[in-house]
Amino acid sequence: MTLNLKYVMKITLMTPHRPKDMTWLEKTSEFSITWEDSHKTVLPFTALRKECPCALCRARRESSNPFQFVSETAPSSSLAKEISPVGHYAIKIEWADGHSSGIYTFEMLRKLCSCPQCKHG
Numbered sequence: 001m002t003l004n005l006k007y008v009m010k011i012t013l014m015t016p017h018r019p020k021d022m023t024w025l026e027k028t029s030e031f032s033i034t035w036e037d038s039h040k041t042v043l044p045f046t047a048l049r050k051e052c053p054c055a056l057c058r059a060r061r062e063s064s065n066p067f068q069f070v071s072e073t074a075p076s077s078s079l080a081k082e083i084s085p086v087g088h089y090a091i092k093i094e095w096a097d098g099h100s101s102g103i104y105t106f107e108m109l110r111k112l113c114s115c116p117q118c119k120h121g
Helices: 005-014 045-050 055-062 106-111 116-120
Strands: 019-025 030-035 040-044 080-086 090-095 103-105
Touching: 030 045, 030 106, 040 045, 040 106, 045 090, 090 106, 103 106
Parallel strands: none
Antiparallel strands: 019 030, 030 040, 080 090, 090 103
């Protein structure tokens, strides 16, 4: 397979927020990211699951159907089973319930930061 390096470099440069370090904090069920600008984001897995960017989850969140039953996510569904990189721009989380189609871009993860600096930014 031929890889177009200009395309790969363009994707990398288009991502303004790049992590310097990412840590899975299993004891607290959180995912910690230290960004290249030294900002630190700590995201609970419950929040990551709630904001799953896959098409199905996004459609459920954006549904305007007043009769659609919206249930709370089961606690076991927000347990991460595996986290893997997706190119140089995202991560993919496989959840304990088998759900794994959401791709969490670094841009999205940075926007999910709820620290005072980011909320008032």
